[in-house]
Amino acid sequence: MDNPLMNAEKLTDRLAEYTTGNLCNAHVAVQAMHSRIAPLFKGARLAGPARTVKIIAGQNAAIHRAVYLAKSGEVLVVDAGGSTYYGPFGDILARACMARGIKGLIIDGTVRDSAEITELHFPVFCTGRNPAVTAKTEAGEVNIEIRCGDVRVEPGDFVVGDADGIVVIPHRLARDVAEKARAVVAKEENILRQLEAGKTTYEIFTLSGLYNQREK
DSSP, X not given: OOOHHHHHHHHHHHHTTSOHHHXXXXXXXXXXXXXXXXXXXXXXXXXXXXXXXXXOTTBOHHHHHHHHHOOTTOEEEEEXXXXXXXXXXXXXXXXXXXXXXXXXXEESSEESOHHHHHHHTOOEEESEEOOOOOBOOSXXXXXXXXXXXXXXXXXXXXXXXXXXXXXXXXXXXXXXXXXXXXXXXXXXXXXXXXXXXXXXXXXXXXXHHHHHHHHO
């Protein structure tokens, strides 16, 4: 019988081979989060199944619970309602995540202790920085369907982040996306060979028909 954790790890490794652009090209079901969610520091990359969290502005108890519940290899994906007035995640939580084998954080909101997190090289994708303190008086929710960066994320969906942003891959389609991404890369390599041989992108993508039709 297949080990689901091993399968998730293998799928993560395969998906991490590709850029977010390649993955978007691979399948229409792959969704890109809004560009307001960006890497906290240059070179940040992450990939893995989502451990989803929903908090209200000024609270972070649910993030602590998610770290407690998370499995090694997962990525925290937090719906913070887009709040930019608090810092519900900082260096202590980053260290706690690293101790648990969590691969990164995606939050539709701001974080604190950005310099320390950068030194730790713990991948964080967020909307910005805010040092304001948060409370732990509201439970929030963990392991539910959320919206983050205007995209629906279910527990276990795969997320991949790089310099261009974050993409969400429905967990049922992850294998198919990985296979099709390989074909996308092969197609792009063929295009590059044609460019090196002297062709233009106008010719490669056969755009003349589009303009000839307009000129009739």
